[in-house]
Amino acid sequence: MAVKTEPAAMTSTQDIDLIVQANHWDPFSILGPNAVPGGNGAAGAWVIRAFLPEARSAWVVDLARGQSGQAIAMERGHSDGFFAAELAGRSEAPRYRLRVENHEGHSWEFVDPYAFGPVLTDFDLHLLGEGTHYRNYERLGAHLREHEGVRGVHFAVWAPNAQRVSVVGNFNHWDGRRHPMRSRGSSGIWEIFIPELVQGEVYKFEIKSQQNGYLVEKSDPYGFAAELRPQTASIVWDINGFEWHDDEWMAHRAERQALDRPMAIYEVHLGSWKRKVEDGGGFLGYRELAEQLAAHLEHTHFTHIELLPITEHPFDGSWGYQPVGYYAPTSRHGTPEDFVYFVDYLHQKGIGVILDWVPAHFPNDVHGLGFFDGTHLYEHSDPRLGEHRDWGTKIFNYGRPEVRNFLLGNALFWLDRYHLDGLRVDAVASMLYLDYSRKAGEWVPNVFGGNENLEAIDFLKKLNELCHKEHPGILTIAEESTSWSGVSRPTYLGGLGFSLKWNMGWMNDTLRYIAKDPVFRKYEHGGLTFSLIYAFSENFILPLSHDEVVHGKRALLDKMPGDLWQKMANLRLLYGYMYGHPGKKLLFMGSEIAQWREWSHDASLDWHLLQWPDHQGILQLIRDLNTLYREQPALHQVDFDWQGYEWLELHDWENSVIAFLRRARDPNDAIVVACNFTPIPREDYRVGVPSGGFYREILNTDSEVYGGSNFGNHGGAWGIPGDHGGRPFHLSLRIPPLGVVFLKVPTNG
Numbered sequence: 199m200a201v202k203t204e205p206a207a208m209t210s211t212q213d214i215d216l217i218v219q220a221n222h223w224d225p226f227s228i229l230g231p232n233a234v235p236g237g238n239g240a241a242g243a244w245v246i247r248a249f250l251p252e253a254r255s256a257w258v259v260d261l262a263r264g265q266s267g268q269a270i271a272m273e274r275g276h277s278d279g280f281f282a283a284e285l286a287g288r289s290e291a292p293r294y295r296l297r298v299e300n301h302e303g304h305s306w307e308f309v310d311p312y313a314f315g316p317v318l319t320d321f322d323l324h325l326l327g328e329g330t331h332y333r334n335y336e337r338l339g340a341h342l343r344e345h346e347g348v349r350g351v352h353f354a355v356w357a358p359n360a361q362r363v364s365v366v367g368n369f370n371h372w373d374g375r376r377h378p379m380r381s382r383g384s385s386g387i388w389e390i391f392i393p394e395l396v397q398g399e400v401y402k403f404e405i406k407s408q409q410n411g412y413l414v415e416k417s418d419p420y421g422f423a424a425e426l427r428p429q430t431a432s433i434v435w436d437i438n439g440f441e442w443h444d445d446e447w448m449a450h451r452a453e454r455q456a457l458d459r460p461m462a463i464y465e466v467h468l469g470s471w472k473r474k475v476e477d478g479g480g481f482l483g484y485r486e487l488a489e490q491l492a493a494h495l496e497h498t499h500f501t502h503i504e505l506l507p508i509t510e511h512p513f514d515g516s517w518g519y520q521p522v523g524y525y526a527p528t529s530r531h532g533t534p535e536d537f538v539y540f541v542d543y544l545h546q547k548g549i550g551v552i553l554d555w556v557p558a559h560f561p562n563d564v565h566g567l568g569f570f571d572g573t574h575l576y577e578h579s580d581p582r583l584g585e586h587r588d589w590g591t592k593i594f595n596y597g598r599p600e601v602r603n604f605l606l607g608n609a610l611f612w613l614d615r616y617h618l619d620g621l622r623v624d625a626v627a628s629m630l631y632l633d634y635s636r637k638a639g640e641w642v643p644n645v646f647g648g649n650e651n652l653e654a655i656d657f658l659k660k661l662n663e664l665c666h667k668e669h670p671g672i673l674t675i676a677e678e679s680t681s682w683s684g685v686s687r688p689t690y691l692g693g694l695g696f697s698l699k700w701n702m703g704w705m706n707d708t709l710r711y712i713a714k715d716p717v718f719r720k721y722e723h724g725g726l727t728f729s730l731i732y733a734f735s736e737n738f739i740l741p742l743s744h745d746e747v748v749h750g751k752r753a754l755l756d757k758m759p760g761d762l763w764q765k766m767a768n769l770r771l772l773y774g775y776m777y778g779h780p781g782k783k784l785l786f787m788g789s790e791i792a793q794w795r796e797w798s799h800d801a802s803l804d805w806h807l808l809q810w811p812d813h814q815g816i817l818q819l820i821r822d823l824n825t826l827y828r829e830q831p832a833l834h835q836v837d838f839d840w841q842g843y844e845w846l847e848l849h850d851w852e853n854s855v856i857a858f859l860r861r862a863r864d865p866n867d868a869i870v871v872a873c874n875f876t877p878i879p880r881e882d883y884r885v886g887v888p889s890g891g892f893y894r895e896i897l898n899t900d901s902e903v904y905g906g907s908n909f910g911n912h913g914g915a916w917g918i919p920g921d922h923g924g925r926p927f928h929l930s931l932r933i934p935p936l937g938v939v940f941l942k943v944p945t946n947g
Contacts, residue, residue, distance in 0.1 A: 230312025329599025339420030350393035358386025407572020444545035452671025499824035620673030662695030723851035774938030778871035815905030886923030891944030900934030
């Protein structure tokens, strides 16, 4: 075998300088093994080049020469550590390792990452480019894999306006010159396989832009794990080996989450539900949270939990609504395996898990998606389209195929890999309207001159179609605060395709009404009853969410008027009315124990309140309401159609009393709900009903068990013949002060 004595001379000074300065646009054409045209030896020759800034000396260990290989000294071609050697006499690329000796005399061997071909196929690039690779997270990001017979990590990132992209981390001393990536041409994707890296390696992408040489380190948009803030690097993690035990839940999920089934959602911010007392208020881990939350949910009989965003976010005060790591469960509570345990454990307990998902905007953090490759890649460049000034965040460019693909793939990722049962899509209204929270001149009309964001609308429709096609039985839930028509109607009927929509109108009107002194409520009676005008226009969830107990709005209990007894009674009244009203239910954590203070993301809930009987009573009421709601088809089976509802008393504004009938699919299965919004007990209050017989009182929010005065109907009331309100029978009820009674309609009346 012949070895050329001056292989570095085969490389132009310009190419060497570009490699050493980390400016080369095609490092694989220089580094690694490259065939030498007309080289020494009849079988051809190969020159092997490497940039090794830590090396005093370097060798190519030719693995074709014996079991341990033959070490061939490399020539230094640049003082900063550019080395080269020529291997002649072979027709195929050589198998080799590199050996390095540093300036302290330590030596080691490793596999050259520039000896490997690309991982991504042309078909991958085609699908990624047109935005139809819906498992894009299986190709982009960092993946532990075997490639060409060697274990390592494959990195890939989309940065079409980059001059150079490098992977940097502890493994290369965060030196962007060490692992510049291979450009895949017009796709804008860069990739590299780095052998012998393992799970747990921290990394970022160092991007040098074509635009003015902008240089920045970015977290991986597709990173599966991330460092705990304030650190911002991504972490190599294998998410392919998760072991699940939720087969029973998954097999019956579609049935359990059908729109005619009960759905009582407990909304939770994991970082402040409960903190570690023994650790200065530190975060609980996903595994601890799983077991403690499951016990609480089993006790209170909620059907689902909804998590405020747990995608990685640098700022605690954003509550997760300014995510950077869209594919990474936050490291505040543990690893991806720990989050799998969380979901799996709740599923085994029969509890669904819904994730707050944020496709409407993303933060400006330097390591995040903004100005990713020196251009406005993920966001619109025009601030009239690309900025939320209220929130100081960026808006995704929904018209760009790769951006849509990033978000669509992300939605499927959480459903695929973490078995989540639904996505509650945040801030949908801000996506639908181009003039959302903007003054005249601060927004750009669509092509038809309107204020509808046509690209975002198309994205939302595609999102819902794709999620429901790929995962039948999951839920998509819109937080949409306007009167946009058809949010929860199928796309083939012109709707957006969501399963459910938050009823923000009901929430605002009800809280405004119940916060008033009862003496004035009669003047606001229309605000109480207005929701039934549109209650069946969408598939609604009734939300008493985190947004209503922060920023000076006060906790639910503290919103209530009157003395302590009246505040507690009003809160019980609110909950009873909510569970009687058509629509699925959502309650934010802390509301079930009647928390006095506003929610703070920095502190645990005030669990110590449960030492007091009044707070115990509220918790017991929520438990009993959830039990009643789950057991009585009339309260959940026909939530979205007039056939499940009938007014019995609508117009008694003077006494602030309403009464209505809830029916199951079987019209004979029904419940009377009567609400008294004043502190005056109502004796002999007549309510017309459709039949006679004994109406059994099945829940009374004024029961002494809940802290009430025990004013009720002594077990029920008889349907008395005699027309009232156009009905042939009537009840003579005792409706408690600031209370709600539920009475079961007899089936043999």
